[in-house]
Amino acid sequence: MKKYLFILILLLLVAIVYAQDPGIPDTVNFGNCQSYIVSEGDSLYGKVKVPLRIFNDEPLAGVEICLEWKGPLRSDTLVYYGKRGDSLDLRDYVFDDSSHFVGIFAISFVQFPADTGMFLYMLFEAFDTGFVLIDTTNTPSECNVSLITPDAWHIVPHFEDKKFLLAKSDTIPGDLNGNNAVNFVDILILVEFLFRNQYQGFLLPAADVNSDCQIRLSDVVFLINYIFRDTEKPRPGCAF
Numbered sequence: 564m565k566k567y568l569f570i571l572i573l574l575l576l577v578a579i580v581y582a583q584d585p586g587i588p589d590t591v592n593f594g595n596c597q598s599y600i601v602s603e604g605d606s607l608y609g610k611v612k613v614p615l616r617i618f619n620d621e622p623l624a625g626v627e628i629c630l631e632w633k634g635p636l637r638s639d640t641l642v643y644y645g646k647r648g649d650s651l652d653l654r655d656y657v658f659d660d661s662s663h664f665v666g667i668f669a670i671s672f673v674q675f676p677a678d679t680g681m682f683l684y685m686l687f688e689a690f691d692t693g694f695v696l697i698d699t700t701n702t703p704s705e706c707n708v709s710l711i712t713p714d715a716w717h718i719v720p721h722f723e724d725k726k727f728l729l730a731k732s733d734t735i736p737g738d739l740n741g742n743n744a745v746n747f748v749d750i751l752i753l754v755e756f757l758f759r760n761q762y763q764g765f766l767l768p769a770a771d772v773n774s775d776c777q778i779r780l781s782d783v784v785f786l787i788n789y790i791f792r793d794t795e796k797p798r799p800g801c802a803f
């Protein structure tokens with residue numbers, strides 16, 4: 564239901580008129596999808612980060628993208644990224660877990676410049692391992708993948724779907740030296756990484772113990788509290 568409301572709003576906001584894509588074909592595709600799946604008893608759970616990339620060789624005023632996913636994922640959140648993301652005046656998204664639908668709608672009144680690379684990332688919670696496909700197959704025909712030019716024309720970019728495998732990780736969150744225990748040594752490894760630039764090869768999502776997709780001082784504090792004060796245990800993270 565949510566998704567149809569979203570599409571209705573889209574149609575009311577922008578009358579869709581299609582135009583040829585000038586210059587090099589613009590592209591919408593996905594970067595490397597990162598997953599971190601751990602087990603607890605019989606259940607598997609984790610976090611998945613799906614970067615959506617846009618290449619546009621001319622300035623744009625917005626994007627309108629409808630996607631669907633197949634696979635053992637529940638939606639979490641969506642984060643616009645980079646200087647194109649920062650220049651947006653109106654940005655919205657909708658996840659519908661019942662139909663596995665993602666709707667993305669963003670507009671910039673001053674337009675955003677030609678650029679390439681990550682435009683946003685979507686975060687999901689995984690509840691199993693297995694294949695994931697992100698595509699436009701079953702999205703409503705009113706909303707597919709289109710880029711909006713500064714004079715309000717829609718252009719249809721080249722789109723590449725994404726298939727990837729969710730596999731169980733060997734490590735547990737917070738166990739940076741892989742000895743199957745989370746203790747003081749793991750804090751030291753994290754501190755060396757953050758403040759002395761020494762990376763000992765651990766899996767980065769295992770160090771994002773507060774699961775905010777970044778590795779920072781707050782993860783050190785989280786780990787200290789867990790180890791010495793028995794507070795909330797480390798969660799699967801998603802930091803690159």
Ligand SMILES: [Ca+2]
Binds near residue numbers: 741
């Ligand atoms: Ca350890």
Ligand SMILES: [Ca+2]
Binds near residue numbers: 771773782800
């Ligand atoms: Ca973190």
